[in-house]
Amino acid sequence: MKIKQYRDLFIQTLSPIHGEGEAESFFYLILEANHQLKRIDLALRPDLDFTDAEILVWKTLVEQLKLEIPVQYLLGKTSFYGLDFEVNSSVLIPRPETEELVEWILESQRSKDESQKPRVLDIGTGSGCIAVSLAKNIPTASVYAIDVSEKALTIAKKNAEINEVDVTFITQNILQTENLGQQFDFIVSNPPYVRNLEKQEIRKNVLDNEPHLALFVEDNDALVFYRKIAELAQKNLTEKGQLFFEINQYLGKETAALLAEMGFKNIELRKDIYGNDRMIKATV
Numbered sequence: 001m002k003i004k005q006y007r008d009l010f011i012q013t014l015s016p017i018h019g020e021g022e023a024e025s026f027f028y029l030i031l032e033a034n035h036q037l038k039r040i041d042l043a044l045r046p047d048l049d050f051t052d053a054e055i056l057v058w059k060t061l062v063e064q065l066k067l068e069i070p071v072q073y074l075l076g077k078t079s080f081y082g083l084d085f086e087v088n089s090s091v092l093i094p095r096p097e098t099e100e101l102v103e104w105i106l107e108s109q110r111s112k113d114e115s116q117k118p119r120v121l122d123i124g125t126g127s128g129c130i131a132v133s134l135a136k137n138i139p140t141a142s143v144y145a146i147d148v149s150e151k152a153l154t155i156a157k158k159n160a161e162i163n164e165v166d167v168t169f170i171t172q173n174i175l176q177t178e179n180l181g182q183q184f185d186f187i188v189s190n191p192p193y194v195r196n197l198e199k200q201e202i203r204k205n206v207l208d209n210e211p212h213l214a215l216f217v218e219d220n221d222a223l224v225f226y227r228k229i230a231e232l233a234q235k236n237l238t239e240k241g242q243l244f245f246e247i248n249q250y251l252g253k254e255t256a257a258l259l260a261e262m263g264f265k266n267i268e269l270r271k272d273i274y275g276n277d278r279m280i281k282a283t284v
Contacts (some may be wrong), residue, residue: 001055003031003048010058014065024069030061034073056264066115068205081133085159090151091127091213093132097272098164098190101246101279102133104270105188108281109138117142119182121236123150123189124227128156128167135165135185144168144184149213175228179235187233190246191225194216198250222248226255237284245280254278 014023031037034057044047050058064074070077072093077086080094081102088091109118118142122131125145135143145167146151153169160167168206184261194215199207206215217224226245233243243264247255252269259267264282272278 001039002046002049003042003050004046006050006058007042009247010062013062015070017066024073028060029075030265033077035153044046047151050231051083068203068208070205070209075211078206080127080129081137083136083163085127085129085132086155086162087127088209090149091155091210092210094127094129097274097278098129098246100270100272101190101244104279104281105134105186105244106137109185114141116185119238120144121146121180121187123187124191124214124225125156126152126167126190128159128169130190131156131167132163132165133157134165135160136163142168144170146170146172146174148173149211152211152214167230168194172230174225177228177232180232183236183238184241185238186244187237188244189225189229191229193225193246193248193251195219195222196249198248215245222251223255223258226258227262230259231266234262236284239284240253241284243282243284246278247280248260249276249278252280255280 010018011023012028014026018026028039033065049134061074067070070093070212072087073089076088078093081099084260085094120134120141120143122145122232123144125131125147131143135141145156147156148171150171153171157169192213192215194202194217197219198218212220230243237243245255256267256269259280263282267282268280269277
């Protein structure tokens with residue numbers, strides 16, 4: 001079958017579930033991952049064919065996509081901040097909003113002396129997307145990353161190897177940590193922040209497949225991770241050290257108020273590309 005013909009069939013099959021635009025994006029992600037072909041290749045070579053064996057592979061993927069299993073998990077990889085990352089169901093799929101957080105951190109570093117060697121800590125690293133991206137873009141940095149999940153750290157370590165960076169990974173439950181044992185120039189975290197009351201807003205493919213440990217917090221203490229990490233930051237950030245968080249879009253003012261009550265300065269709340277309160281920065 002001609003690839004262009006199969007593309008139309010693929011999009012037609014999945015559009016009722018995912019929408020036409022997302023179905024088309026799935027097609028091209030799989031085409032590039034499994035066949036090393038891009039959209040332009042299909043435009044330039046309209047007579048390209050799939051073999052019967054290749055069609056069988058695609059049919060299997062279609063059945064899994066009908067069940068709303070994330071395409072990134074099916075392919076076992078995704079892209080984040082221009083880098084390649086392995087992912088599986090032990091880690092959250094990196095989001096564009098988190099790329100914005102990484103960019104904000106890098107912006108804050110560009111004005112500093114290049115001879116400085118910042119010490120960086122990523123708490124709740126998951127796939128390692130933040131830690132690895134920072135290590136790749138700040139070559140002089142010493143980067144550390146913590147997660148409670150051994151399975152997540154296995155993936156994060158692979159991603160550090162794939163992207164040829166040195167990150168020190170530590171298995172640790174941050175809620176049971178009293179002191180980080182060393183000083184850092186900045187600490188970043190994208191901790192669990194979705195309240196159970198917000199579950200109805202979460203898409204089925206996320207709710208059914210991504211790790212709840214990394215997503216949800218109890219309704220009665222939604223800022224538990226922010227409070228704990230901020231307490232540790234007070235002890236373990238250097239003078240004028242910076243704290244960066246990705247946050248719950250509905251709790252921007254509450255998170256800023258928490259940091260202000262704890263004595264943090266220069267608190268800045270920033271919106272993401274979708275216009276939602278999504279990240280916050282503060283100094284000790």
